[in-house]
Structure formats: C-alpha cells, structure tokens
Amino acid sequence: MRLLSITESELNKLLTFELGDGHLIEAVHYRGDTLCISTQVGCHVRCAFCASGRNGLLRNLSYEEIVSQYALARSLLPVKRIAVAGIGEPLANWENVRRAFEFFRSEGLKVSFYTTGFPLGNLSQLLDLPHNGVSVSVHSLDPRTRKEIMPLGGNVEHLISFLKVKLPLLTRKKRKKVSLAYLLLKGVNDSREELVRLGQTALELGVGVTLLYYNKVGSFEPVSQQEYEDAFNLLRGMGVRVTLSTRFRKDKLGGCGTLMVRKHTDIYREEVKA
Numbered sequence: 255m256r257l258l259s260i261t262e263s264e265l266n267k268l269l270t271f272e273l274g275d276g277h278l279i280e281a282v283h284y285r286g287d288t289l290c291i292s293t294q295v296g297c298h299v300r301c302a303f304c305a306s307g308r309n310g311l312l313r314n315l316s317y318e319e320i321v322s323q324y325a326l327a328r329s330l331l332p333v334k335r336i337a338v339a340g341i342g343e344p345l346a347n348w349e350n351v352r353r354a355f356e357f358f359r360s361e362g363l364k365v366s367f368y369t370t371g372f373p374l375g376n377l378s379q380l381l382d383l384p385h386n387g388v389s390v391s392v393h394s395l396d397p398r399t400r401k402e403i404m405p406l407g408g409n410v411e412h413l414i415s416f417l418k419v420k421l422p423l424l425t426r427k428k429r430k431k432v433s434l435a436y437l438l439l440k441g442v443n444d445s446r447e448e449l450v451r452l453g454q455t456a457l458e459l460g461v462g463v464t465l466l467y468y469n470k471v472g473s474f475e476p477v478s479q480q481e482y483e484d485a486f487n488l489l490r491g492m493g494v495r496v497t498l499s500t501r502f503r504k505d506k507l508g509g510c511g512t513l514m515v516r517k518h519t520d521i522y523r524e525e526v527k528a
C-alpha cells in the first residue's frame with residue numbers, strides 16, 4: 255500500500271492510497287489534526303447521496319490497511335484524532351475495525367465513528383468501547399424515505415428500538431457521546447414533520463443530533479443556508495442538543511459522500527497520471 259497523491263483544498267487535504275491489489279481508497283485530513291479514514295473498498299449500504307457506495311462493496315480493508323492510512327499520513331501531517339467516517343460501513347468490517355481502534359488508542363489518539371448502525375450486535379460492542387463519539391446516521395425516521403435514500407441501511411425502526419434498550423445501559427457520560435446524524439436533503443427529509451419526529455426521538459433517547467450539510471455529488475439538492483439554520487433552530491427550540499456540520503465538512507473535499515467521487519470521473523484518472 256502506498257500514498258498515491260494528496261489533493262489540497264482551502265481547508266482539507268484528501269489523501270489517496272493505492273492498495274496492493276490496485277484498488278484506491280481515500281482519507282481526509284482536516285481541522286489540522288484529524289484524519290478521517292476508510293474501512294472498506296466501496297460500501298454495500300449504497301446511500302443514494304453518496305459517491306463512495308455507488309458501485310457497492312468491493313472488499314473489506316485488512317487491519318493493516320486501516321492502520322496504514324494513519325501511519326502514512328502521520329509521516330507528513332500532524333494526527334491527534336481519528337474519525338472512522340470515510341469510505342465503508344465500519345460495523346460491516348468489525349473485527350478489523352475493532353483491532354485498529356485498539357491500536358489507535360494505544361497510540362494515544364482520540365477515535366470517533368460514523369455508522370449506519372448495522373449489524374446491531376456490532377453496534378452494541380462499539381457503544382461499549384472507550385470511543386470519543388459515535389454518530390448513528392439515520393437521515394430519516396420514516397422507513398420509506400430511509401429506504402429510498404439508504405437502500406441497504408437496515409430497518410430504522412429496529413435501529414431506534416435497539417437504541418432505546420441499549421442507551422440506558424450506558425453511563426450518562428457515554429450516552430452524551432452518542433448522536434443521531436441527519437443529512438438534510440431538500441424536499442426529501444427536511445419537512446417540519448420529519449424534523450419534529452427527529453427531535454422527539456433524540457429527546458426520548460437522551461442523545462444529540464448532528465445536522466449534516468449535503469456536499470452535492472448526486473441528484474439530490476442541498477438545503478439553503480437559511481433552511482439549514484431554520485432546522486437547527488427548530489430542534490434547539492425543542493430542547494435538543496444540536497451540532498452543525500463544521501466548515502471542514504462543508505468543504506468540497508471534506509465530507510462523507512464526497513470520497514471516491516473522483517474515482518468515477520476522468521478528472522480523477524488525469525490527476526493520477528499527472
């Protein structure tokens with residue numbers, strides 16, 4: 255495995271790695287000290303808004319391939335935190351991800367996760383780990399809408415039922431590190447009714463909400479800045495703890511759903527050749 259290229263935007267650095275079998279994966283360095291890493295080549299969840307899952311899952315990354323993203327990045331850039339939020343669903347490659355987590359902790363790194371939540375048995379194990387944040391991507395609490403935007407993301411009602419049982423077993427401190435991630439897609443999941451349902455669910459579970467801004471890579475439309483702020487104010491008004499996308503995630507190289515977009519374009523091929 256080798257570092258093939260680093261593409262810089264104003265805020266982030268996109269690192270492209272070539273694996274031993276020729277597959278390409280990506281990691282993003284942002285906020286000056288955080289590395290967002292990949293866990294799979296492709297992704298089986300096939301979120302309709304995401305470039306990474308467009309071609310489905312090609313294979314899991316090995317333990318060595320997961321930790322090597324950090325080892326290669328840290329030789330060039332400062333890394334204090336790992337976000338397991340790049341290409342792939344970490345719970346679908348759980349044994350390798352769990353081993354990598356232990357390695358990162360032994361290096362003194364803070365480690366946070368983004369997951370769609372399935373398999374639930376692995377989510378249960380993840381929530382028990384000494385992590386620094388788990389964001390569970392729901393994106394809609396309406397099963398039909400969720401299936402439309404996350405076709406193989408699992409049944410959202412089962413996910414919420416599981417969290418209702420699991421979260422009260424965690425300490426209050428641990429529960430505060432869990433949030434529901436929600437990507438606002440204009441005209442799809444941004445109605446007042448959907449947002450109120452999201453707020454009520456978060457309050458019932460005792461967790462916060464991370465409102466994500468869409469980096470347009472597919473056929474969906476992002477909400478406007480005003481609509482984004484209105485959604486934030488609605489949830490805040492309900493008493494929900496809400497975190498907004500940071501400016502780093504809004505950056506064009508900086509968010510879930512933007513990784514591997516270049517793999518499927520001629521521009522990417524040209525960049526690699528250059």
Ligand code: SF4
Nearest residue numbers: 297300301304307342
């Ligand atoms: S958003 Fe995450 S879970 Fe969904 S297809 Fe992309 S990488 Fe997979």
